[in-house]
Amino acid sequence: MKNPLIVLLSDFGESDIYSGVVKGVISSICSNAHIVDLTHNILPQNIKQAAFLLKNTLQYFAPETIFVCIVDPGVGSERKSIILKTSDKYFVGPDNGLLSYIISDKGCEIYELSNSDYFLNDVSYTFHGRDVFSPAAAHLANGTDIQKFGKQIKLKDIVTIPPPLFQKEALHTWLGEVIYYDSFGNIITSLDAKEIGASFENIQDDKIITEGWRFEIAEHIIKGLKKTYSCAKAGELLAYIGSFGYIEIALRNGNAAQTLNIKSGDKIRAIKFN
Amino acid sequence: MKNPLIVLLSDFGESDIYSGVVKGVISSICSNAHIVDLTHNILPQNIKQAAFLLKNTLQYFAPETIFVCIVDPGVGSERKSIILKTSDKYFVGPDNGLLSYIISDKGCEIYELSNSDYFLNDVSYTFHGRDVFSPAAAHLANGTDIQKFGKQIKLKDIVTIPPPLFQKEALHTWLGEVIYYDSFGNIITSLDAKEIGASFENIQDDKIITEGWRFEIAEHIIKGLKKTYSCAKAGELLAYIGSFGYIEIALRNGNAAQTLNIKSGDKIRAIKFN
Amino acid sequence: MKNPLIVLLSDFGESDIYSGVVKGVISSICSNAHIVDLTHNILPQNIKQAAFLLKNTLQYFAPETIFVCIVDPGVGSERKSIILKTSDKYFVGPDNGLLSYIISDKGCEIYELSNSDYFLNDVSYTFHGRDVFSPAAAHLANGTDIQKFGKQIKLKDIVTIPPPLFQKEALHTWLGEVIYYDSFGNIITSLDAKEIGASFENIQDDKIITEGWRFEIAEHIIKGLKKTYSCAKAGELLAYIGSFGYIEIALRNGNAAQTLNIKSGDKIRAIKFN
Missing domain, CATH: 3.40.50.10790 (S-adenosyl-l-methionine hydroxide adenosyltransferase, N-terminal)
Incomplete structure (x- = not known):
């Protein structure tokens, strides 16, 4: 080469x-x-x-x-x-x-x-x-x-491992898992944004929030899907579409993984209600 | 290319x-x-x-x-x-x-x-x-x-940000700020050594200390400007000219930024008195 | 070039x-x-x-x-x-x-x-x-x-520093020192496995443990030399031959250096008793 x-x-x-x-x-x-x-x-x-x-x-x-x-x-x-x-x-x-x-x-x-x-x-x-x-x-x-x-x-x-958990539980409900968290404590999940129909395509406003979503993780409920990190207030948990196309959970100006006491394999549920 | x-x-x-x-x-x-x-x-x-x-x-x-x-x-x-x-x-x-x-x-x-x-x-x-x-x-x-x-x-x-703080306050007094601290806790400031006339040029003795300087930072006073880190005693705060030409503050065998509880933007004053 | x-x-x-x-x-x-x-x-x-x-x-x-x-x-x-x-x-x-x-x-x-x-x-x-x-x-x-x-x-x-401590104290006893520990807390010592006759060559079983060794470090005694990390139980200290040919000490699923409160220069003794 x-x-x-x-x-x-x-x-x-x-x-x-x-x-x-x-x-x-x-x-x-x-x-x-x-x-x-x-x-x-x-x-x-x-x-x-x-x-x-x-x-x-x-x-x-x-x-x-x-x-x-x-x-x-x-x-x-x-x-x-x-x-x-x-x-x-x-x-x-x-x-x-x-x-x-x-x-x-x-x-x-x-x-x-x-x-x-x-x-x-x-x-x-x-x-x-x-x-x-x-x-x-x-x-x-x-x-x-x-x-x-x-x-x-x-x-x-060859040896295989189970794929990341990603199940459609009901018409508008999906179950996924935490794959890992990055050095800022942002939580990367197995919820594939395209597969669950989450998208901001053709939306130019950078302050946009899609209200019709709910995410459940570690006994916390996160309402809405935000386009960018900056849509959340300081100290607020947010769900957004990460740069690799999966739903991620962050805590603005904080460490979500530590605050929620998350580990690899923990479950996350996405519910679309409109 | x-x-x-x-x-x-x-x-x-x-x-x-x-x-x-x-x-x-x-x-x-x-x-x-x-x-x-x-x-x-x-x-x-x-x-x-x-x-x-x-x-x-x-x-x-x-x-x-x-x-x-x-x-x-x-x-x-x-x-x-x-x-x-x-x-x-x-x-x-x-x-x-x-x-x-x-x-x-x-x-x-x-x-x-x-x-x-x-x-x-x-x-x-x-x-x-x-x-x-x-x-x-x-x-x-x-x-x-x-x-x-x-x-x-x-x-x-294009968008600009304010330059690092660097003011001549009086004939022999300059005001600067903390830009950041490195992984050892050494504090890098905006005080440009050449501009304030601090220099060890043509001085061969590696134990040399220039007595005629005082630095004030976070309610601490640091006397003298040292040629190298090794001029200070263990546990002593020192001011020296960093490798990029700015005044830096270190704590020999310690972490200056933590000890002084320093953050980006904190003020530092240099006074030349001879 | x-x-x-x-x-x-x-x-x-x-x-x-x-x-x-x-x-x-x-x-x-x-x-x-x-x-x-x-x-x-x-x-x-x-x-x-x-x-x-x-x-x-x-x-x-x-x-x-x-x-x-x-x-x-x-x-x-x-x-x-x-x-x-x-x-x-x-x-x-x-x-x-x-x-x-x-x-x-x-x-x-x-x-x-x-x-x-x-x-x-x-x-x-x-x-x-x-x-x-x-x-x-x-x-x-x-x-x-x-x-x-x-x-x-x-x-x-040119300036030299003393070689790492490595002495034969008796027919089957060697004294070495801790050189450093890695980011997992595994302790790298100066005990050269070849020189002290520690080897798993021609042994195919990957669960093998060589019983005839004892290692003394920081008032702890570690019995046996293990072929791989996975031979030890969770929470167990083990000695093994590291990838650079020296005896290393680890704590399975833990940090050996922290647990033993080890620092560079601490002594380690290897005793072969069969």
């Missing part, structure tokens, strides 16, 4: 050397790779959050991008390492469900990552991100054929 | 995916761009801090560098997006004062960023950094003429 | 603009440099931690990599700046011991960094990382001969 882009997604946290070392490994094999941190702040071992963010951000990356995904509580066990190819991108990581949200029938292929020719010489029990996934990604970027990494696996044979 | 450099300045914080997604957008349009994080830790919505840091760091970047500036509390409202060209660099961001400190009469041009040919296909109400500023910056890096992004705006017509 | 790689190691912390400015300086001199953050989270002024991490991670970087090392409590004093060349890599930083762990007799050369032709025009008293080390690294990447930066220094003439 001419200007290969390798993207890192992990739960390393920001404060350690792990992501720096991974970049060293990649650069030492593919010296012209551009390396981008998608995030290293997946909540520790939260495979579902990682899978959700991966699915919802990959559209912003160019074709041929290679993602190295390291949320790997089973490292050192018998879980497989895999390379997944969609119609236009590559993903390297553990076979633990992290990559299961991006599988589709259209042009998707999966290979076991088992050929140690493409690993570092010494493979540790604790850091396959460095010793297995990163060198494989760099070799892919160098043009190594995906079939050389190991035998092909059927789509149905 | 041959090795285009795009620099990011935002209040995203470090812990989320927003900066990673912005890099994806840029790379997908301009695959050979080098992308550098100036900082993502502007205090939330603190336009003044962002404007101050931008002005004081841009000299360290090469000609033709493109800055993407995302401190954007008015996103989704009617505030304009703009591209500003100085004699040798480019700046993309909201028209909210963030870019107002770098305007000068010498070769400065401003264009509205309104041509949606250079936006992502779907523009959200909440994340113009991703959907508008980043793609525009990448197209600039690809060589798109600045006049194609929208109509030219007169310098006097 | 064709795709020069410059690696940054510092105690800046993540939240400020210092690393961004350093990247600006490097890019403005060597526009095709790839710049990687190894870490900016060295504990403030902890030269020993920086030296240890540098020594244990440089193997993951390609030949010709240039490391810029900025843990520099003596900046502004008379401490020298140096460039160190090993058989295949370059290191720029202060002469304060930071680079002393990587010196060897094989092809190692050291030069004083004193030729101000390779500095920024204005050199501050407080930020040689920006004004001296970074421009020198970028000039090196551009191919400037190392001898042009200043006069050669004998290996024995």
Whole structure:
């Protein structure tokens, strides 16, 4: 590839050397790779959050991008390492469900990552991100054929995790869940705005509020859907459509996740009443 | 451009995916761009801090560098997006004062960023950094003429914010303000060391202290100006000339901002008495 | 160099603009440099931690990599700046011991960094990382001969710091120390697993525990050496071989460093009893 882009997604946290070392490994094999941190702040071992963010951000990356995904509580066990190819991108990581949200029938292929020719010489029990996934990604970027990494696996044979909760409970009621909260305490949910018919399209007024919605979360009721954060008063809880197309809950000038004592997996209900 | 450099300045914080997604957008349009994080830790919505840091760091970047500036509390409202060209660099961001400190009469041009040919296909109400500023910056890096992004705006017509407080109160007295404090609690002020005549030039002794200064901040008095941090005793407050040429206040082996309970905008007075 | 790689190691912390400015300086001199953050989270002024991490991670970087090392409590004093060349890599930083762990007799050369032709025009008293080390690294990447930066220094003439504590106390007993703890509170020690004969090589069972070890740290006794983190029960302290080959102490689902009230330099003893 001419200007290969390798993207890192992990739960390393920001404060350690792990992501720096991974970049060293990649650069030492593919010296012209551009390396981008998608995030290293997946909540520790939260495979579902990682899978959700991966699915919802990959559209912003160019074709041929290679993602190295390291949320790997089973490292050192018998879980497989895999390379997944969609119609236009590559993903390297553990076979633990992290990559299961991006599988589709259209042009998707999966290979076991088992050929140690493409690993570092010494493979540790604790850091396959460095010793297995990163060198494989760099070799892919160098043009190594995906079939050389190991035998092909059927789509149905990889480990999957349940999709984010998203159910239509009644004609105008949907049930979703909290996926995670960001560093400002804004709560990202699985309620897909398009699917529930929430939209501000063709509405120019930036102070607009759609009154006909109610959201129930952690024994709180939030009335209305606001177009922007600035529609809410200081200290007020608000629901809005986040930048990835899902309903988010925030507390203006505050931390919604802390105030509501929210954790991943908590339920949220959306009710449309006009 | 041959090795285009795009620099990011935002209040995203470090812990989320927003900066990673912005890099994806840029790379997908301009695959050979080098992308550098100036900082993502502007205090939330603190336009003044962002404007101050931008002005004081841009000299360290090469000609033709493109800055993407995302401190954007008015996103989704009617505030304009703009591209500003100085004699040798480019700046993309909201028209909210963030870019107002770098305007000068010498070769400065401003264009509205309104041509949606250079936006992502779907523009959200909440994340113009991703959907508008980043793609525009990448197209600039690809060589798109600045006049194609929208109509030219007169310098006097963009939104400005007040300059940092810096007044000569008397022959030897200056009044300034706290711009922000860094992660160690060191307090960065608007007191320009050169302007107030504070200097250690031609002084080789690294233990030197200039006695003839007094600084008043938050009901504390700090005597003397020290050449380096190591001139102070443990637990002692000190004033020194920071690496960007402004007076800074630190607490040796401690956190000055917390100890003095300082916030952005607090006043500081410098008095020279010999 | 064709795709020069410059690696940054510092105690800046993540939240400020210092690393961004350093990247600006490097890019403005060597526009095709790839710049990687190894870490900016060295504990403030902890030269020993920086030296240890540098020594244990440089193997993951390609030949010709240039490391810029900025843990520099003596900046502004008379401490020298140096460039160190090993058989295949370059290191720029202060002469304060930071680079002393990587010196060897094989092809190692050291030069004083004193030729101000390779500095920024204005050199501050407080930020040689920006004004001296970074421009020198970028000039090196551009191919400037190392001898042009200043006069050669004998290996024995640079400042050294004591090596990490690692003593054989008895036939089966070793004494080491805590180097640092990571953001999860995992404690990284100086006990070299290979040197003390701790190994899981040729052991396929991922639930394996080697019973014949005892570790004493901060009045706690940890029995056994576990192959992976997942061998321990929730709330249990465990010893394991970390990904850089040293004994590490963790608390499953907790923060070992906080719970044990550990700090850098605390002692740890390993006893093998079968």
